[in-house]
Amino acid sequence: MANTDDLTRYCEEHREDALAELDAWLRIPSISADSAYQADVRRAAEHAAARMRAIGMTRAEVLETKGHPVVYGEWLGAPGKPTALVYGHYDVQPVDPLELWTSPPFDPQVRDGMLFARGAVDDKGQVVMHWKAFEAHLKTRGALPVNLKFLIEGEEEIGSPNFDDFVARNRDLLACDVVVISDTPVFAEDVPSLTIAVRGLVGWEIHVDGPSGDQHSGLFGGAIENPIMALACILAKLKDETGHIAVPGFYDDVRELTPHERREISELPYDERAEARRMGVPQLHGEHGYHPLERMWWRPTLDCNGIWGGYQGEGSKTIIPAKAGCKLTARLVPNQDPARVTRLIKEYILAIAPPGVRVHVDSFESGPAIVTSRDHPATRAAARAMEKAFGKPPVTIGMGGSIGPVGTFDRVLHLPQVLIGVGLPDDQTHAPNEKFTLSQFYGGIKTMAYLWDELAAGDARGAGIPPV
16 A cells, blocks of 8 residues: 555645635535526636646636536546546535525534535535545645546536536546546444445326316315325325335336345444434334335335425415326336336326326436446445545445436446545535534545545555556
């Protein structure tokens, strides 16, 4: 293993610089979902390009897509060595409800060793870790042992609608040996972790139409179908009382975990009752017969994300509403085909719809589940880097969420990927009071600095990452 004392000293001596770097970027409200922030989204992209040029990348520029721009940077000063592509995103989630924030979401504040701001951990903070790790190599050694490319997206929080097209059109620009993504959490603060699986995502919007307009529930109640009740009947038939999804064929391609894999999960320090208390629910819930972590990482789900219909104002309005609707999403696991699941759910909903209403189903596909290899040399290099930074070897975990670009890199470029984030499960991503625990942030910088040495060195048997 390469001597990394120089990198360690630099990272520790420049902690305040790293925090200031992140603070400046977090002050730009780059909310990609809201067109009112379009100028701020671009300003965040230009800020990123300027910072990458300032820290020594030989190329850093804002590139256009059909939507929000991406930022590309590179340092290719290690000819004959492997090339890694670092992916991240600079766009952030909306901040609503604003009144639940303890401090303004775009005015970063440090409290009790944690930095609070929208985008702190998802994903500006984890991108800045890579910038500072790159800077550490360049300032201490004048060069890196590998070539680096950076691709920082501006639409991840809205499903990366233009990412596939951008990657497909820029294959040569993005050519590399491995993709490194830091947009994931660890299992717990004292349990460093590498993510080896993310779930896929598909979704539907159900529209239930009844009478041509709202009708008096006294005059017509009992004579016409109520769209809200019809929708409730549809939703009630999606799962049985054990939490099992009732759609025929839904589980056909779902792989059951091996006894060894289930034992790995059971040995993790997970307190089901404590997790329920943290989430503010009486108890955890889900498909019977599976550990909560297995349900979250390796089992598919089907959830209602929003529902509407009828009178929503104060007091009473006795009507049979003309319309009702809801939004559904399913998280998919390896081997499930998004197109097939999309079709199965739609067909099932239409088949069980009550005859007194008209039902229309719109759908979308975000991408399949992806599993990375825990035995790939790049994954082993990441494990060694994380162990050096955090003092203990990382465990391998799954992640219940979906990262669209992970699917893109797999599907379009067919590249190995390393998911090496350092956020915590309680970081409130997508919620008020998002934060990044600073010990994780600083440990993440060192992890990424060590990673490039480990990636260049290969594993203990000398089997490194062959350059393209």
